[in-house]
Amino acid sequence: MRIQSEFVEGFGTLAELGPAVSVFGSARTRPDSPHYRAGVEVGRRLAEAGFGVITGGGPGAMEAVNRGAAEAGGVSVGLGIELPYESNFNEYVNLGIYFRYFFVRKVMFLKYASGVVALPGGVGTMDELFEAVTLVQTGKLTAVPIVMYGVDFWAGVRNWMGATMVSEGYVRPEDLELVHATDDVEEIVELMCAAHPSVVAASRGAGGSR
Numbered sequence: 001m002r003i004q005s006e007f008v009e010g011f012g013t014l015a016e017l018g019p020a021v022s023v024f025g026s027a028r029t030r031p032d033s034p035h036y037r038a039g040v041e042v043g044r045r046l047a048e049a050g051f052g053v054i055t056g057g058g059p060g061a062m063e064a065v066n067r068g069a070a071e072a073g074g075v076s077v078g079l080g081i082e083l084p085y086e087s088n089f090n091e092y093v094n095l096g097i098y099f100r101y102f103f104v105r106k107v108m109f110l111k112y113a114s115g116v117v118a119l120p121g122g123v124g125t126m127d128e129l130f131e132a133v134t135l136v137q138t139g140k141l142t143a144v145p146i147v148m149y150g151v152d153f154w155a156g157v158r159n160w161m162g163a164t165m166v167s168e169g170y171v172r173p174e175d176l177e178l179v180h181a182t183d184d185v186e187e188i189v190e191l192m193c194a195a196h197p198s199v200v201a202a203s204r205g206a207g208g209s210r
């Protein structure tokens, strides 16, 4: 059965991955944009700190993050998705798996994530980000840092959650603290390192930059 084989292949391939951060973001981010440059920096700094990256393996922000990680010598995972039109891994993926089913792929994004970062994006990015928030909020996923990169970009969502969801009683105020927002790539790396001190120690032992 195709669904079962996708789970088996995903678990089998990723089980030995080591610490990695799942990074989501728009397929449409242009290579000449500040958000693409930020994605490259996120990938590069996470790799230097000892974390692999996991993206959707596609273009835009996914490519940027894979590029930064691969160029820094890190593990650069792409979880590709079969789409009605042709889609390939971006050239910076060095460990790739293809999925037909979004829901199987989403399990893989989070089961192997030591943290989650959302770069600016559209509905796909929102879906992946809020899946992570929901699983941590409900205790189905061990709490890991979840970061929105781009304070201005995400401000509307964050403000609405506070002003409407919390005040209507649909979200607990403390649940807002599950998600950090920053414009600083170093803060992302610090959050991941603080949550996973063993990665920092191993990275130092291997001659890493931290």
Ligand SMILES: C/C(=C\CNc1ncnc2c1ncn2[C@@H]1O[C@H](COP(=O)(O)O)[C@@H](O)[C@H]1O)CO
Pocket (backbone or CB within 6 Å): 023, 024, 025, 026, 027, 028, 055, 056, 057, 058, 059, 062, 080, 081, 083, 087, 120, 121, 122, 123, 124, 125, 126, 128
């Ligand atoms: C639309 C374009 C390419 C689509 N290719 C994708 N390949 C892999 N993963 C994708 C793709 N499109 C969306 N995703 C997933 O959703 C997130 C981005 O969605 P958004 O709506 O663009 O924010 C991303 O994290 C992927 O996991 C253009 O060439």
